[in-house]
Amino acid sequence: MEFLKKHLAWLTDQGLCLFVSFLTGVRPKAAGSLAFNPEKKVYYANHGSHGDFVLVWISLPRRWRMRVRPVAGADYWLTNRLKRFIIRRVFNALLIPRAGGNPQAVTEQMTEALQNGDSLIIFPEGTRNTDDDVVLLPFKSGIYHLAAANPDVCFVPMWIN
Template structure:
């Protein structure tokens, strides 16, 4: 009950600050298993895209959250776990490379394992294929995770999304949000074509996200 009340409070605050407008340009909001993949410029991206989804989709959609940021205090850990039902991931920059002397199980850790588990359980997920936040307005090259998930779960619908203006709400290094009208534009689903290699697919997925910027 507390988590639900906090969720509604956060939703109200986010919508008051940003408007959290959802624009379904290429597909309707539909309760089917999806991987939403979006540009990434702020820690607030997770909250923004969560707030833009209608309630029936929020309940079945789990955003990914960088453990080193979203679980570094009890409050953020509680909110991401109990309110957002987030999937924690280890960012490459935060995780040291395992040495040859490390136990085999430590060297074999798969950073995609939590996402695979969420998809196997039937959840939809929200991911940011750049891996880290960009600061140029143009998404960085997509990392391979999206391709790996798309090929492992070909039945899951891949929906590109463009998050607009949210980096101005919470600029890097700031802790007080600024009211700015923001939106999330959801585009037409894509899929991995037969025989399509990793990099061509990732470049096409990135282009699908960028194409929504001026819609």
């Protein structure tokens, strides 16, 4: 059963990447054009939809995706079996409780992932900006605390348009 889930996750990843690339034109960058390795980076971007992390995900070289984990709200992604499968098995997301009331625990959770060699995709606005104006919402303080706790980590800004 585990073998089947692993292959289904791989097929889902490939299908999503092809589909999103077809719709948006986003393609992976060559590994040489980004900093030297996929480990211990935080990719952060503006946030307009639930699909934003997929755009960041597919813009990275395919072999890097195994080390990159989107940070996502557990309350949204754990609501049904399909979402759980996609977020856990396809994207290996770091799920956080958004209503937990303990932002320090969330920073510690992200720091642990980074210290284990993973990279993260985060959206420091904290929520989706559904405004028609192309403007960033104010960043939540979590990105500052994450950077302060991880001075050896490279923070990579991205813009989704």
